[in-house]
Amino acid sequence: MTRVTMTVNGRQMSAETEGRTLLSSYLRDLLGLTGTHVGCDTSQCGACVVLVDGKAVKSCTAFAGDLEGAEVTTVEGMANPDGSLGRIQQAFQDYHGLQCGFCTPGMVMSTAALLAENPTPTEEEVRHYLEGNICRCTGYQNIVRAVMAASGQDAGALAAE
Amino acid sequence: MPKDDGIGASTKRREDVRFLTGNGKYTDDINLRGQAHVHFLRSDVAHGRIRGIDTSAAEAMDGVLKVFTSADFESAGGLPCGWQVTDRFGQVMQEPKHPILAEGKVRHVGDPICAVVAETYEQARDAAEAIEVDIEELEPVIDMKSALADGAPKVHDDLTSNLCYDWGFVEDNKDAVNAAFETAAHVVSLELTNNRLVANPMEPRVAVGDYDPWGDSHTLYTTSQNPHVIRLLMGAFVLNIPEHKLRVVAPDVGGGFGSKIFHYAEEAFCTYAAKVLKRPVKWTSSRSEAFISDAHGRDHRTKIELALDADHNFTALRTETYANMGAYLSTFAPSIPTWLHGTLMAGNYRTPLIYVNVKAVFTNTVPVDAYRGAGRPEATFQIERLVDKAARELGVDPVELRRQNFITADQFPYQTPVAVVYDTGNYHATMDKMLELADYAGFEERRAESAKRGKLRGFGIAHYIEACGIAPSNLVGQLGARAGLYESASVRVNATGSISVYTGSHSHGQGHETTFAQVVADMIGVDASSIEIHHGDTSNTPMGMGTYGSRSLAVGGSAIVKATNKIIDKAKKIAAHLLEAAPEDIELKDGKFSVAGTDKSVDWSGVTLAAYVPHNYPLEELEPGLEETAFYDPSNFTYPSGAYGCEIELDPETGKIDILRFIAADDFGNIVNPMIVEGQVHGGLVQGIGQALMENCVYDDQGQLLSGSFMDYTMPRADDVRGFTVDHSCITPCTHNPLGVKGCGEAGAIGSPPAVVNAAIDALHRAGHTHVTHIDMPLTPARVWAAING
Numbered sequence: 001m002t003r004v005t006m007t008v009n010g011r012q013m014s015a016e017t018e019g020r021t022l023l024s025s026y027l028r029d030l031l032g033l034t035g036t037h038v039g040c041d042t043s044q045c046g047a048c049v050v051l052v053d054g055k056a057v058k059s060c061t062a063f064a065g066d067l068e069g070a071e072v073t074t075v076e077g078m079a080n081p082d083g084s085l086g087r088i089q090q091a092f093q094d095y096h097g098l099q100c101g102f103c104t105p106g107m108v109m110s111t112a113a114l115l116a117e118n119p120t121p122t123e124e125e126v127r128h129y130l131e132g133n134i135c136r137c138t139g140y141q142n143i144v145r146a147v148m149a150a151s152g153q154d155a156g157a158l159a160a161e
Numbered sequence: 162m163p164k165d166d167g168i169g170a171s172t173k174r175r176e177d178v179r180f181l182t183g184n185g186k187y188t189d190d191i192n193l194r195g196q197a198h199v200h201f202l203r204s205d206v207a208h209g210r211i212r213g214i215d216t217s218a219a220e221a222m223d224g225v226l227k228v229f230t231s232a233d234f235e236s237a238g239g240l241p242c243g244w245q246v247t248d249r250f251g252q253v254m255q256e257p258k259h260p261i262l263a264e265g266k267v268r269h270v271g272d273p274i275c276a277v278v279a280e281t282y283e284q285a286r287d288a289a290e291a292i293e294v295d296i297e298e299l300e301p302v303i304d305m306k307s308a309l310a311d312g313a314p315k316v317h318d319d320l321t322s323n324l325c326y327d328w329g330f331v332e333d334n335k336d337a338v339n340a341a342f343e344t345a346a347h348v349v350s351l352e353l354t355n356n357r358l359v360a361n362p363m364e365p366r367v368a369v370g371d372y373d374p375w376g377d378s379h380t381l382y383t384t385s386q387n388p389h390v391i392r393l394l395m396g397a398f399v400l401n402i403p404e405h406k407l408r409v410v411a412p413d414v415g416g417g418f419g420s421k422i423f424h425y426a427e428e429a430f431c432t433y434a435a436k437v438l439k440r441p442v443k444w445t446s447s448r449s450e451a452f453i454s455d456a457h458g459r460d461h462r463t464k465i466e467l468a469l470d471a472d473h474n475f476t477a478l479r480t481e482t483y484a485n486m487g488a489y490l491s492t493f494a495p496s497i498p499t500w501l502h503g504t505l506m507a508g509n510y511r512t513p514l515i516y517v518n519v520k521a522v523f524t525n526t527v528p529v530d531a532y533r534g535a536g537r538p539e540a541t542f543q544i545e546r547l548v549d550k551a552a553r554e555l556g557v558d559p560v561e562l563r564r565q566n567f568i569t570a571d572q573f574p575y576q577t578p579v580a581v582v583y584d585t586g587n588y589h590a591t592m593d594k595m596l597e598l599a600d601y602a603g604f605e606e607r608r609a610e611s612a613k614r615g616k617l618r619g620f621g622i623a624h625y626i627e628a629c630g631i632a633p634s635n636l637v638g639q640l641g642a643r644a645g646l647y648e649s650a651s652v653r654v655n656a657t658g659s660i661s662v663y664t665g666s667h668s669h670g671q672g673h674e675t676t677f678a679q680v681v682a683d684m685i686g687v688d689a690s691s692i693e694i695h696h697g698d699t700s701n702t703p704m705g706m707g708t709y710g711s712r713s714l715a716v717g718g719s720a721i722v723k724a725t726n727k728i729i730d731k732a733k734k735i736a737a738h739l740l741e742a743a744p745e746d747i748e749l750k751d752g753k754f755s756v757a758g759t760d761k762s763v764d765w766s767g768v769t770l771a772a773y774v775p776h777n778y779p780l781e782e783l784e785p786g787l788e789e790t791a792f793y794d795p796s797n798f799t800y801p802s803g804a805y806g807c808e809i810e811l812d813p814e815t816g817k818i819d820i821l822r823f824i825a826a827d828d829f830g831n832i833v834n835p836m837i838v839e840g841q842v843h844g845g846l847v848q849g850i851g852q853a854l855m856e857n858c859v860y861d862d863q864g865q866l867l868s869g870s871f872m873d874y875t876m877p878r879a880d881d882v883r884g885f886t887v888d889h890s891c892i893t894p895c896t897h898n899p900l901g902v903k904g905c906g907e908a909g910a911i912g913s914p915p916a917v918v919n920a921a922i923d924a925l926h927r928a929g930h931t932h933v934t935h936i937d938m939p940l941t942p943a944r945v946w947a948a949i950n951g
Contacts, residue, residue, distance in 0.1 A: 020283070034190035035183015037415070039363045040448035044871035047363055075183040089181040093173055096840045100670030101180025102363040102415025108181065127880035134871065136363050136416050137670045139843030139909075140879040158883070 006070045008033065009077030017064045023057070024048045026064035027074060035075040035105050039134070046133030049106040049113075050074045056113035058132070075105035078112065088112055088150045095155055097146030099137035106133050111147050120151050123158055166682055166689035168900075171836035174675045176668070185413040188367035188384050193441035196369070197226055199434065200285035201427070201444070202275040202292055203453065204267035207301035207525040207864020208314065211265055211274065215293040219277060222291060224284035226438055229276040229430070231264040237433065240424055240489070241398040243390075244496040245641040246521075249329030254521070256325075257317040259489035259528075261399070261426045261433075267296065268316055268488035269525050270864055271453025276430055278442055301525035301864040305462060305483040308522050316488055316523040325486050325495065325521035330503040331579065338516040341477035345468035349551040354937045355539045357460035357485065357858035359874060360532045362669075364415020365446035366455065370431030374439060378406045381432045385411040386421045386667050387707020390644065392699050394424040394492070400433055404699075407432075411697040414669035418848070419531035420455045421669065422709050423492035427454070452869040457858055458532020460485035461498060465543045467512075467551055475566045477514040478506060480543060484521045487528035494530045495521060500640050501536030501628070501710075507577035508544040509588045509624050509802060510566040515578045525864045531709065533848055533910040537627040545623040545915035550934060553926065559622055559919070560596065564589060567624075574896075581628060583800045585893035586828060588624060595622075595804035595826035598886050604808070608927065617811040618821075619924025622804070625912035629904035630715030630799035630895070647794035648712070649703035650720035652681070652728050654787035656773035658766030660685075660692045662724075665705010666717030667697050671906065672837045673713060677721055679833055680900070684725050686752035687765055703790050711904030714833060715799050715895065722899045723791035731787060735768045738779045799895045799903040803827035807916040811924040816946030818854060818921055822884040825912065830895045830903035838905045842887045845909020851877040852910075853917035857939050875939075914938060921945065 005014035008031065015030035027033045027050070038060055039047035048059040051073040078086045085093060088111050098104040107130070114121060114129045121129065126147045127140070135143060141158065149155035166172045179185050216228040239258040246254045258264075263274045275292055279285035302308035302316060308323040316323055329335060342348060369382040379402055385391050388409040395409075396402040414421060427444050434442040446454065461484050468477040484498035503517040548566075552559035567588040568575050575583045596602075604620050611618035631637075634645035649665040662681060666673055674694040682689035695701060705717070729749055736754035737744040746757045755762035771778055772787040806824040811817070825842050832838050855875040859867040868874040894901030921940050925933045925948070933948045 018283070028190075029192075033183065034187075035185075037187070037364070038189075039365065039415075040871050042448065042870045042872050044876075045363060045448070075181070079182050085178065085181060092181055093177040096174070096836050098177060098180055099672070099840060099844065100363065100416040101176070101185050101413065102187065104180050105183055123883075124880075127883070130879040134363065134876050134878060136361055136418070136848070136876070137844045138840060139845075139847035139885065140877075140882065141843050141885050142840055144879065144883075 002065055004064050004068050006067055006072050008072045009074060019065060021064045023059035023062040023064050023067060027059060033074050033076055037102055037105055039102060044134065046106040046110060047103045049109040049133065051109055051113060054116065056110050075108050078108055091146040091150035095142050095146040095149055097138060097143040103133060103135045107135065107143055111150060115151055120153060123148065166679055168679055168683040168833050170679065170834065172675055172679055172689065172834055174672045176672065176674045187364055187413045187415055188369060188382050189445050191369050191382050193369060193371055196441040196443050197278050197280060197438060198282040198285050199276050199278045199431065199442055199444045200282065200289050201273040202277065202289040204263065204270055204272040204274055206267060206296060206298050207270050208299040209267045209296040210299060211263060211267065212295040212297055214275060216275065219288040219291040222284065222288040224280035225288045226278045228292065229262065229434065231260055231262040234261045237261060238399045240426060240429065241394050242490040242495065243394065243492045243643050245643065246326050246328060246495040246499050247641060248326040249332045254326035254495055255320045256490060257320055261429050269527050270866055271527055272488065273426055278434055278438060303524055303526060303860050303862055303864050305485055305522040305524060308524050309520065316525055323523040325523055328499050328519045330517045334514055334578065335516045338477045338479050338514045341514050342466065342468045342479070345476055346471040347469040347555060348466055349547060349554055350464065350466040351547050351550050351935060352464045353543065353546060353935060355459045355461040355542055356852060356938045358458045358532055358852055358856050359452055359858050360418040360420035360455060360458055361876060362416030362418055362420060365448055365451045366421065366425065366427065367445045368428045368431040369441060369443045370435035371441045372435040372439065379432050379436065380408045380410065381428060382410045382412065383428050384414050384421050386414065386417040386669060386709055388667065388697055388699050389665060389704050390707055391424050391428060395429050395432065399429045408700045411667055414667070417669045418533045419458065419535055419709060423456055423530055449870055453527055453866055456491045456528050456530035457487065458529065459539060460529050461539050463543055465547050467547050469551065473555060473557060473562060473565060475510050475512040478512050479516045480506065480518065482519045484519055485526065485529050486521050486523050487526045488523065489528050491528035491530035494528060496642070497531055497536040502540050504579050504581045505537050505540035505626060505628060506544065506579050508541065509568060509626050511568055513578055526860055533845065534907040535710065537907065538911045538914065541623065541625040541911050542915045546918060546935070549919045549922065560592065563624055564592065581798060584797060584896045586800060586802050587891060587893050588802060590891045591802060591804040591826045591828050592624060594888055594891050595806045595824050598826060598888055599806040599808065599822065599824040611810050617813055617924040617928045619809050619811065619920040619927060621807040621916045621918065621920025621923055623912050623916040623919060624804045625908065626800055626802045627907060627911050628798035629711035629801055629907065630795050630898065631710035631712045632798060633796055634794050644706065646706055647792050648717040648720045649705040649790065649792050650717065650724045651703055651788065651790040652721065652724040654728055654769050656770055658687065658691065658769040661695060662692060662721060663695045663702040664717050664721060665702055665707065666713040667708040669708070671708065671713060672834070676714065676834045676837060677718065680718055680721060681725055684722065685729065685765065686750060711906040714900065714902050715898050715904045716793060716795055718900055718902065719898045720791050720793035723793050724789045727789035727791060728787060732768045734783055735771050735778065736763050739763050739767065739771060739777065796897045799830065801827060801829050801903040801905065801908055803908055803912055805912040805916040807920040809920040809924060811921060811945065813928065813949060816942035816949065818940055818945065820850060820882060820884065822886065824886045825909065826888045826891060827905065827908050828891045828893055829889050829905045830892060831901040832889055833902065838889055839887045841905045842909045843885055845907060846885055846913050847877050847882050849910040849913030850882050850917055853914040853938050853940060855881065855939050925949065
């Protein structure tokens with residue numbers, strides 16, 4: 001067992017890990033941050049996406065032991081300091097970009113990474129970027145609207161073709 | 162009434178706040194003190210006889226608490242089936258035992274053989290690898306028709322064959338139907354497959370069993386759409402635990418789509434093992450396990466024929482369907498290809514004579530049960546593909562052929578020849594609305610533009626009907642259901658006027674916490690924020706049947722209305738006492754009770770406080786308190802319907818299909834929250850389009866699942882589908898429930914597959930590839946290319 005320390009959502013946290021402990025398990029099972037979800041075992045669904053040093057990472061593909069000292073942001077760290085919904089979260093609520101909520105943490109974190117790279121993406125760019133996040137409920141249209149709105153663009157104008 | 166949270170408002174969902182901040186409480190987020198973990202060792206062969214199991218090495222490994230086999234479940238029952246179908250000869254279906262852990266034989270890849278419980282999940286999984294299972298491999302039956310051949314290996318040795326039932330509906334019509342075909346001017350036929358699918362809600366299934374030895378009571382936390390049904394089935398039929406000693410909790414559930422209706426072995430296992438080990442036992446499915454242990458959907462092979470007269474009126478319809486049951490009967494499996502399918506074979510049309518034959522078949526595959534739409538997508542797909550083919554063969558417009566044969570608005574209520582009575586609908590209106598929104602008139606111009614780029618543009622139409630609001634209990638009882646299908650609600654008004662509603666429905670993405678509060682807020686005239694909706698816990702909600710079949714608002718919502726009306730009736734009596742007036746003179750408006758024609762009034766909280774602090778109260782006539790329970794049993798199904806239009810571009814070089822626009826014009830009756838309805842349709846559309854273009858559950862001839870992960874089973878992603886226009890302005894309210902609602906959860910998945918396939922065939926025909934009359938789903942580039950070049 002090895003003690004691994006990371007800065008998670010701005011706070012230093014640490015836990016004893018095995019060599020095979022995944023970042024997703026480190027967050028969920030050892031730190032109790034259950035906002036990050038695991039929806040598959042082949043790194044396809046993206047429900048577990050978190051930011052590691054600012055980059056979107058599928059936390060089911062990273063070993064906790066490789067991330068000593070990393071800065072990690074999870075969905076629990078996305079609200080405003082006063083506890084109200086952050087900009088991306090608010091857009092998802094406003095545009096009904098979630099139903100069961102299970103893929104939502106990954107969608108929110110991927111959106112954060114997208115908008116950090118590309119503050120005003122086109123619809124095509126949004127859809128392409130979110131390819132690694134599967135949602136079974138929404139059909140994606142309202143997720144794309146939410147991302148467009150979160151980037152300050154007109155969310156109503158999704159092209160028919 | 163605050164305009165933003167009553168009936169008809171697109172109120173933002175209150176549940177979103179916890180989901181968006183990582184504070185949802187899903188079953189896998191529950192960890193109990195002292196919890197142990199189970200890993201199931203599952204069969205990696207489709208069919209085999211278990212000669213021996215050696216668990217000794219596994220049991221000696223670090224952290225292992227116990228290895229369970231079927232021998233540990235000798236006193237337990239099998240997983241029950243909730244619906245008994247009677248065949249066309251009057252015999253009940255063949256119903257094999259479905260053990261918790263395999264007894265003697267394994268019958269599909271994924272069939273659980275042993276369960277290892279250890280301190281940690283990793284230890285359980287490691288130990289499972291040390292179990293030696295000696296299996297004599299047997300020849301499997303995978304293909305349905307082969308399974309029915311003489312001398313085919315039997316999935317269940319104690320059954321007479323692999324035929325579960327041979328169902329005919331309406332059997333008395335069979336001769337008349339056949340006679341109509343003899344005299345028909347035209348007969349159109351089609352053989353098609355409704356491809357096998359995996360529901361794949363994003364949250365895999367989870368179960369946590371807990372046992373309190375001091376109270377001899379059990380708690381099961383599980384990813385279920387219907388916790389009371391699980392409590393009843395598991396308690397009464399599997400583990401012999403009376404309801405008052407068994408609590409089932411389904412907290413936040415990450416999608417279901419039908420696959421979380423059923424009672425699964427893992428739920429019974431965790432409940433039972435927790436008592437044996439005196440520790441909580443938790444199971445979390447991996448996605449790989451989900452593919453081989455969640456019930457699959459669809460998997461029908463059908464021949465359908467339509468008879469028409471010389472004027473193109475439909476005169477008769479007959480079908481022969483093979484329906485895959487998989488290796489065991491899942492909870493509602495027998496009802497899907499029969500009562501949820503045969504009763505919809507009239508579609509939106511006046512076809513006077515219909516005969517449906519369904520042969521349900523056991524195979525060495527995962528059990529098949531309800532998946533979004535459940536029987537109704539299969540019916541719609543057959544009818545709407547066949548009507549389209551008929552139009553093409555007869556050389557008439559597919560829109561006009563449909564219109565000519567539609568049940569017209571003045572014919573409701575309409576008795577179909579397949580038992581059900583449609584209460585309301587207006588199919589011409591939804592068709593008109595769809596064509597208008599699709600700019601159907603401008604299609605030819607768009608097609609010509611595509612052709613310049615070498616692309617084939619096509620427009621596909623489908624018009625669906627579904628039966629929702631499941632279901633009248635006395636009717637389904639006659640049809641073989643072993644449960645009632647009412648819904649329950651308790652409305653508890655608190656002393657200061659806030660309201661706690663307990664519903665037997667379950668929300669796993671549908672937004673009930675928001676919409677149900679809108680309904681109660683609208684009825685009483687208080688702010689929705691003063692109303693809380695509770696669901697998913699058998700310990701605090703009255704016995705309810707849960708959420709599936711687009712029933713929550715139509716049945717569960719109606720129960721809430723009924724209970725709320727009882728509340729209002731009693732509150733008016735209290736108000737009458739306080740205002741010294743007669744109860745019949747009391748009016749409730751905007752949360753205030755007043756005496757008609759006067760300025761005397763008392764507000765909502767004044768009445769609720771009087772109910773609980775009854776100092777000035779008619780105690781001789783009225784009990785204190787303000788809490789009511791209601792059970793609502795629908796008198797009929799509801800019948801949502803709609804016209805779907807799909808415009809595609811097909812690349813003849815590659816066979817790839819791109820959906821350019823998809824128009825859904827639905828009649829859902831009245832709408833409580835338009836934003837949520839639109840979201841439900843979007844989700845359904847993508848599941849239906851996924852079925853039509855991408856998704857396919859594939860077994861090889863040895864019963865190995867080739868599409869067993871998200872790397873092999875093609876889930877639609879954000880850049881696969883776009884361009885939805887959803888309309889629900891065509892409203893013919895349901896006549897038999899108090900809200901006039903029909904349900905919207907499954908429509909998208911029902912109406913979209915035939916629209917997509919019809920569009921592909923349309924594109925090919927317009928380009929001269931008229932030899933292609935059908936392509937089986939999914940219409941992958943390879944299949945489309947082969948059809949063009951075949």
